[in-house]
Amino acid sequence: MGFTTVRKVKVGIVGCGNISDIYFENLVRFSVLEVVACSDLDSDKAYHAAEKFQVKNVFTVEEMLRSSEIELIINLTPPSAHASLCLDALNAGKHVYVEKPIAVTLEDGKKVLKLAKEKGLLVGSAPDTFLGGGIQMCRKLFDDGWIGRPVAANAFMMGHGPEGWHPNPEFFYQEGGGPLFDMGPYYITTLIFLLGSIRRVTASASVSFQERTIKSEPHYGKKIQVHTPTHISGVLDFEEGAVGTLVTSFDVWGSQVPRIEIHGTEGTLSVPDPNRFGGPIFLKRPGESDWEKIPILFGFTENSRGIGPADMAEAIVMNRPHRANGELAFHVLETMHGLLEASEWNRHYLLKSTCTKPELVPHVGFLLN
Numbered sequence: 001m002g003f004t005t006v007r008k009v010k011v012g013i014v015g016c017g018n019i020s021d022i023y024f025e026n027l028v029r030f031s032v033l034e035v036v037a038c039s040d041l042d043s044d045k046a047y048h049a050a051e052k053f054q055v056k057n058v059f060t061v062e063e064m065l066r067s068s069e070i071e072l073i074i075n076l077t078p079p080s081a082h083a084s085l086c087l088d089a090l091n092a093g094k095h096v097y098v099e100k101p102i103a104v105t106l107e108d109g110k111k112v113l114k115l116a117k118e119k120g121l122l123v124g125s126a127p128d129t130f131l132g133g134g135i136q137m138c139r140k141l142f143d144d145g146w147i148g149r150p151v152a153a154n155a156f157m158m159g160h161g162p163e164g165w166h167p168n169p170e171f172f173y174q175e176g177g178g179p180l181f182d183m184g185p186y187y188i189t190t191l192i193f194l195l196g197s198i199r200r201v202t203a204s205a206s207v208s209f210q211e212r213t214i215k216s217e218p219h220y221g222k223k224i225q226v227h228t229p230t231h232i233s234g235v236l237d238f239e240e241g242a243v244g245t246l247v248t249s250f251d252v253w254g255s256q257v258p259r260i261e262i263h264g265t266e267g268t269l270s271v272p273d274p275n276r277f278g279g280p281i282f283l284k285r286p287g288e289s290d291w292e293k294i295p296i297l298f299g300f301t302e303n304s305r306g307i308g309p310a311d312m313a314e315a316i317v318m319n320r321p322h323r324a325n326g327e328l329a330f331h332v333l334e335t336m337h338g339l340l341e342a343s344e345w346n347r348h349y350l351l352k353s354t355c356t357k358p359e360l361v362p363h364v365g366f367l368l369n
Contacts, residue, residue, distance in 0.1 A: 008034040009313035012064040012094075014085060015076030016040040016049040018167065019099060019305075023074060024053035026306035032313045033306075039064050061085070065092035071316065074309055075099065079176040083108035086123065090115045095316060097124040097309045100185040102329040104176035106337055109330045116326060122315065124322055125329030127186045128308025130193045131361055132277025133298035138262075138269060139360055141294065142194055146283060148266030150195055153236075153244035155187045155274075156257040161250035163224065164215045170224050172250075173212060178228035179248035180205075180336050183275065187246060187260065188236075188332045190274040194262060196240045197354045198335050203234035205343040208251040234339040239354070246339075277304045298361065311361075323358035331355040 011033055013023060017040070027033050037057035040046040046058045064070060065088060073089040075082060075098040083103035089096040090112070102125040103109035116123045129135065141147070157179060163169040171177055192198065208231055212224040231251040236244035242262075260271035270282035270291065278301030281294040300307055308324035315322035331353045338349035 007317060008032060009071050009316055010034050010036045010069050011072045011074055011309070011313075012037040012039065012059065012067065012070040013049075013055075013074045013076060014039045014061055014064065015078075015099075016042075016045040017076065020049060020076050022303060022305045023076065023309075024049060024055070026304060027309065028053075030306070030310035030313070032317060033310055036069060037064055037067065061088070065089060065094065071095060072097065072309065072313060078171050079104055079181065080171070080174070083112055086112045087115060090119050090121055090123075093119065093121070095122045095124075095312070097312055097324075098126070100126040100329070101176065101181055101333050101336070102326060103333060104181075106334060109333050113326050113330055122312055122322060123326035123329075124308055124312040124324050125326060126305075126308060126324065127189055127274070128305065128311075128324045129186055129274055129277055130190050130358075131300065131307045131311065131323060132304055133296045133301040134272040134277060134279045134281060135190055135193065135274065136298040136361055137279075137281055137294065137296045138271050139194055140297070141269060141281075141283070142262075143360075146267060147262065147264030147269050150240070150242040150262055150264045152263040153191055153195060153242055153260065154258065154263075155191060155244065155246045155260045156255065157183045157187055157248045157259075158252045158255035158257065159250060160253055161212060161230070163212050167216060167218060169212075169214060169216070173224050173226045173228060173230075175228055178230055178232075179250045180229065180232045180339065184232075184246070184248050184336050185329075185332050186274040187248070188335050189328065190260060190271065191236065191238075191244055191246075192328065192331065192355065193357055194271070195238045195242050195244070196357055197238070197331060198236050198351055199239045200237045200348045200350045201234055201335060201338045202342040202348045203232055203339040205229035205232040205340055207231075229340060229343070232339060232343070234342075236335070277301055300361075321359075323361070325355075325358070327353070327355045328358065
């Protein structure tokens with residue numbers, strides 16, 4: 001990372017819904033980024049965001065794609081629209097960073113990566129939580145040999161779904177939703193960042209409740225029909241030899257299992273919540289009776305959504321690889337599809353894609369305003 005004064009990459013945000021506030025709030029922290037426009041199919045949302053976060057332009061999507069000023073589109077639309085907007089942005093000559101997943105289908109994910117390569121443009125994708133101080137510190141411990149050779153991993157995302165708090169939870173229960181596609185990217189991305197690419201997977205998946213009732217406003221009492229698995233138990237075989245267990249569920253009322261633990265030949269590492277940027281981190285070494293809490297030496301331990309687009313923008317300016325990249329996101333997407341296919345067809349799924357582990361972020365963090 002070149003920590004010198006660089007020009008600003010001008011950004012347009014498409015999608016001013018639930019997740020957008022933290023992007024608007026955080027992106028102004030990075031001196032390499034300038035948000036110059038926002039857009040939403042509901043223009044009232046776009047105007048509200050523009051006023052709240054002092055964004056100078058409210059555009060239609062078509063106007064944003066035509067703008068010669070904007071280099072990078074941040075795509076915060078619902079998952080079903082991710083691929084189509086990414087393709088439109090790339091065809092318009094824009095780099096694009098998209099919320100997870102990169103696409104709903106493997107075919108669409110391939111199209112996005114292929115077009116980006118043809119156009120010489122960058123594709124990035126959430127999650128960027130692995131760039132936060134907590135998981136970065138875990139990777140440093142890995143690289144320095146603190147747990148020896150990793151042999152196993154356990155990862156659990158256990159809860160009872162978003163219909164109790166999200167204002168518009170229906171899309172969570174459609175194709176491209178469910179706990180695997182909604183929360184799985186955080187866990188799988190973290191596991192890949194720590195353990196490397198995945199060779200094969202298998203799983204069992206089920207729908208425990210065919211219908212859900214919304215308990216939040218403004219749609220309290222509305223029934224949701226469930227069209228995607230809501231409890232998935234998977235096994236991940238990593239190229240470097242470790243075997244992982246992954247459970248994602250919207251069907252349990254509570255859990256005390258750890259978020260992620262990595263077990264190695266010389267110790268066990270308790271990894272923080274991969275949906276967050278900080279700690280805590282705990283290490284258990286042979287012969288020690290207690291867990292040791294590990295200090296975090298990296299920055300960005302608070303909610304730092306937007307660090308991925310910032311890294312990507314600096315990559316555009318400095319002509320270097322970016323970390324939350326399309327190949328990583330596609331490998332995560334194929335892993336999720338592989339888990340569901342393995343359950344449906346009663347077999348292992350052999351992944352066709354691969355990716356490299358992104359580099360650590362320097363301790364000093366990104367160039368900030």
